[in-house]
Amino acid sequence: MYLLGLDIGSSSVKASLLDAETSKCLATDFFPKKEMAITAHELGWAEQDPQMWWENLKLAIKSVMKTANVDKEEVKAIGISYQMHGLVCVDKDSEPVRSSIIWCDSRAVSVGDEAFSEMGKDKCLSHLLNSPGNFTASKLAWVKKNEPETYSKIYKIMLPGDFIAMKLTGKICTTVSGLSEGIFWDFKNNTISEEVLNVYGFNKDLLPNIVDTFSNQGQVLPEMAEELGFSSSAIVSYRAGDQPNNALSLNVLKPGEVATTAGTSGVVYGVSDEVKYDPFSRVNSFAHVNHTEKDKRLGILLCINGTGIMNSWLNHNVAKGLSYAEMNEKAMEIPVGSDGITILPFGNGAERVLNNREVGAQISNLNLNRHTDAHIYRAAQEGIAFSFFYGMEVMKEIGVKAKVIRAGHANMFLSPLFRKTLSTVSGATIELYDTDGALGAARGAGYGAAIYSSLEEAFSGLEKISTIKPDENLREEMQEAYARWTKELQKNL
The missing domain is CATH 3.30.420.40 (ATPase, nucleotide binding domain)
Structure with a gap:
């Protein structure tokens, strides 16, 4: 039984195939071999074509399946890790209406500052745990203000990982963790933030349906399975932003545990069971992958x-x-x-x-x-x-x-x-540890598909170097x- 982990970065996309029983990586590959282009039409801007992620990901998956040379019917679950805070906008045909405004794009800082002032610091931080800042909601507000014709074509917005899951399954959905990283989630009321929707003038219908982070989030389309070389019975059963996923990959799930990564950007990510926020919004608090209303798990993220x-x-x-x-x-x-x-x-x-x-x-x-x-x-x-x-x-x-x-x-x-x-x-x-985002996503998928009975079992084979x-x-x-x-x-x- 095999698990496929996908990691959608801004430099490259990666696929890894994990043997669920032995916890061994059977094959891994990434594309492109040189860093993906980031378009900057103006100083501080950063965009990428979502279709570029998808085309490179198909190459990575095909390479992994060819190298591993396993029974394709035994690929049971897929997990997706993705670059956080990006904005993908699609029309009713599920086609992007513009390039994705990605995580390091800073054009929406002033938009978020205005919303923060209008909502009020205390209410904003106590409900959202962050200022709207330069996150996904503010990026969408920038599009609404500066590209009204494009905005009028939007059927749904999503995060980069939601886009990849949509391409695999045909379903548009997201998670509470994803909504929180986009600053759409009200932690005090445990629901989508009406204040954010109102201050930016968004229709709630723009947001995808919510699924659990670890769950059956859609079966792979038969044509996709045939093209990519694995079973159409495979399901997408886990997705998370790259930093919560990096913490998961390192089995950082409990209060007081800390994970870090240093790729293009650098992150320190600590887990807390308290609703904490920085009054100056220099660090951010999001729903961790194992956050629930009953058992709160917040990721305190320094980026x-x-x-x-x-x-x-x-x-x-x-x-x-x-x-x-x-x-x-x-x-x-x-x-x-x-x-x-x-x-x-x-x-x-x-x-x-x-x-x-x-x-x-x-x-x-x-x-x-x-x-x-x-x-x-x-x-x-x-x-x-x-x-x-x-x-x-x-x-x-x-x-x-x-x-x-x-x-x-x-x-x-x-x-x-x-x-x-x-x-x-x-x-x-x-x-x-000998792990990466793609392998962590594969293990997460194994738990989401009930192949592992617990996260402890999923990460029992994690090797410290x-x-x-x-x-x-x-x-x-x-x-x-x-x-x-x-x-x-x-x-x-």
């Missing part, structure tokens, strides 16, 4: 848009010809503090943790007679780690303290330098470097 993308930019534009591993080796030759260079990695749109300011990526204190590319590589990794710690200090203010951080062995966590820097500056132990503890010998130097970094940051706030 930093400009983290791994800084390292990627250096690789493409400065370290031409070097692999990431070679960049890491050169960086490790430089001492803590990068000989005075500091890098602010915030070059990927407005940063919520900085009160929605867009300060840009910056390199400071560069000495053309002393510093080399290796200094810049180290300063970038330190700056990314420091941005994580800066946000973790904000999370601490609302009672979420990270003593142990779980992460997948991927992206920035492949770098020993980054791992050690983050552990040492934060004082937290880091546990690395290593543990990284703070280096007390470097703690003082690291704190001094962090102090210099925060001084540079404060100049821009």
Whole structure:
């Protein structure tokens, strides 16, 4: 019996096939092999064609099914992880009416600010746990205001994962977790927010039907199953945004547990059983994958848009010809503090943790007679780690303290330098696991399809690779470097 996990990112889409009995990954692949294009018609904008996700996902699924070479009738369930906060708008024929406004697009910040002021801070935060900010609801309001002809064609709006599920099953639906990440969910009244609908002038019919996160959300269309190479009896039985799903992938489900990821953006995600929110909305609270009205599970999410993308930019534009591993080796030759260079990695749109300011990526204190590319590589990794710690200090203010951080062995966590820097500056132990979003989605699908009797059973085969503890010998130097970094940051706030 096999489970298919799909992960819809903004750089690529991935598919993984999991053996439900052995908990082993049988095949995995991603497309495109180069990063997917993000269109920016204006500064701060970011759009992608949903059809691009779908076409690349079909390639990934076909590759996985061919490589695994298993009985296609034994593929029983599909789980979907997806980039959060994106807006997909479709017409009555289920065709997109415009490109998706994705997570790092900051055009709707002012729209959300106006709605926050109109609804009132206290009511807004106590019901939504967040300001409307730059989330999906505000992006839709931007379309309504600036593209009325396009808005008039919209039959349903959805999140990226809802779009992929629709392509597979023909059904349009979403989850409470998804509605909460779009700032459509009223936690106090446990329903779709009438205040948000009213302040933006939305018709409730624009929103999809709600299904449980772990449930039969639709059977795969026969023509899709035939094209992709698996059974039409397979069901979509789990979906979640990438950060709640990343936490699920690391078996972070209980209050006090923390997960983190460092891909294009960086995230620290803690679970709480209390309805908590940051009065300044620098971090966000959403319904976690296992949230119910009876057993509340809130994901407290710190997102930093400009983290791994800084390292990627250096690789493409400065370290031409070097692999990431070679960049890491050169960086490790430089001492803590990068000989005075500091890098602010915030070059990927407005940063919520900085009160929605867009300060840009910056390199400071560069000495053309002393510093080399290796200094810049180290300063970038330190700056990314420091941005994580800066946000973790904000999370601490609302009672979420990270003593142990779980992460997948991927992206920035492949770098020993980054791992050690983050552990040492934060004082937290880091546990690395052999998993990723696609495998987590596959396990979630297994539970949603009742192949596993519990989430504990679903994650019993999760393998820990290593543990990284703070280096007390470097703690003082690291704190001094962090102090210099925060001084540079404060100049821009």
